[in-house]
Amino acid sequence: MGPRLTIDDQSEPSGKVRTLADLAKIAGVSAGTVSRALAGKELVNKTTRDRIQLLARQHGFRPNQMASNLRTQRTGVIRVVIPLGHDRRQHISDPFFMTLLGHLADELTECGYELLLSRVIPDQDPDWLERMTNSGMSDGTIVIGQSDQFDTIERVAQDYTPLVAWGNYRKGQAHCAVGSDNRLGGRLAAEKLVASGARKIAFFGDTAGIEIASRLEGARKVAEIVHLPTHLAVDEMDADIASNLDSMDPAIDGILAASDLIAMACMRQLRERGIDVPGDIQVIGFDDIPAASQMSPPLTTIKQDIAVGAAAMVDILKRRLAGEKTGSVVMPPRLIERGTTRIG
Structure with missing residues (x-):
């Protein structure tokens, strides 16, 4: 543990220091040095910086952030x-x-x-x-x-x-x-479904967004994919998925969802129809949001860090x-x- 920093300060108590110039006078340095020290700038040596920051705390001094922003032309x-x-x-x-x-x-x-x-x-x-x-x-x-x-x-x-x-x-x-790399993510998901025995795969998601379109493109490099458009909005997602599942080719045995949220909605609708996951249909999501591992069964997904x-x-x-x-x-x-x- 390093030496303890102490200051013998006989100045007036907190409340008297209102400006950088006031604090600079107490510290025996220029106002510019005080400004740089309070901003943590390494242009001021560590000993001086620590001393000025301690003085500021002892006197309850807080730099005027608005004035500082005006000087630097930054909003913070x-x-x-x-x-x-x-x-x-x-x-x-x-x-x-x-x-x-x-x-x-x-x-x-x-x-x-x-x-x-x-x-x-x-x-x-x-x-x-x-x-x-x-x-x-x-x-x-x-x-x-x-x-x-x-x-x-x-x-x-x-x-x-x-x-x-x-x-x-x-x-x-x-x-x-x-x-x-969304194309790679789509490819990894499709490869996993194929390797696990899926023979006909459905993609659930709205490909008007560039990221989701890229995921579908990557998956199609691996397998023939049936695209079943699905809104991302929660208030319409379940209805979209329910409609797609009811009209879906019964040969489909794998679902690649554009997001974990869509994958979770698919799992709810499959469960309501008595369809087992992963026994009857395998499901993969995309994102690895925190809730993905809490599903029952836990969701296989493509992780974005x-x-x-x-x-x-x-x-x-x-x-x-x-x-x-x-x-x-x-x-x-x-x-x-x-x-x-x-x-x-």
């Missing part, structure tokens, strides 16, 4: 926006959104940022991203999901650099994206705010085998 806020283009009925309460938002909030808070959350319906607000990035209300923007807004994000990214999107990566795209992705998005955004050029990050998905598929 990062906007996180969820565009619901291909399914406007989807909710922020979707477990995938909530999981990713939780990790983003943790990462941003650790970096000293506030989070401003927005949900937009693009067909009601075609210039949604231009409006948000030009508002002056945030230092940077994180977009969760490209939905059917790839071209919009591309256009804005040409001139607005502190922008990172969770989603799919296309070679040569302008905007920076962090996400899983959401925590790692959130950390990468915040790190890239910080680097872009500092003027650094960055590329996209494509994370490899992993098959998590549980109880809804058979041993292949």
Whole structure:
């Protein structure tokens, strides 16, 4: 354990220090040194930095954050926006959104940022991203999901650099994206179903979104897939799935769902019809949200490392705010085998 830092301070008690200049006078340094020390800048040596920070605590001094932001032309806020283009009925309460938002909030808070959350319906607000990035209300923007807004994000990214999107990566795209290799994820899921004995596979999901379309494309590299369109919105999902199951080819013995939420809804509907999972039909989800392992049986799924992705998005955004050029990050998905598929 290092030496204990003590200060013999005979100055007036807390309440007298109102400005950086007041604290600088007590510390015997310049106001600029105090400012850098309180910001944790390494330009000030650690001993001086610790001494100034301790003095600030003893005197109850808190820098005026608004004034600091005005000087640096920063807001200290990062906007996180969820565009619901291909399914406007989807909710922020979707477990995938909530999981990713939780990790983003943790990462941003650790970096000293506030989070401003927005949900937009693009067909009601075609210039949604231009409006948000030009508002002056945030230092940077994180977009969760490209939905059917790839071209919009591309256009804005040409001139607005502190922008990172969770989603799919296309070679040569302008905007920076962090996400899983969705084609690979779809391929891994289809390979598992085929290896476990499935002979006819159905894909449940709305492929208007680029990420989900890529998952179906990857699966079709492995097997012939029957696509059964399914809304992502919770209030219509069960009805869509019920209708699809009732009219589905009885030869189908494997279901690849575009998300864990859709997979769970499939399992509920199958159970109501007395269809055994995985005995009669095997089911695989996508995302590995926390609830996936709590199902009965536990859900086999394709894992996106959401925590790692959130950390990468915040790190890239910080680097872009500092003027650094960055590329996209494509994370490899992993098959998590549980109880809804058979041993292949």
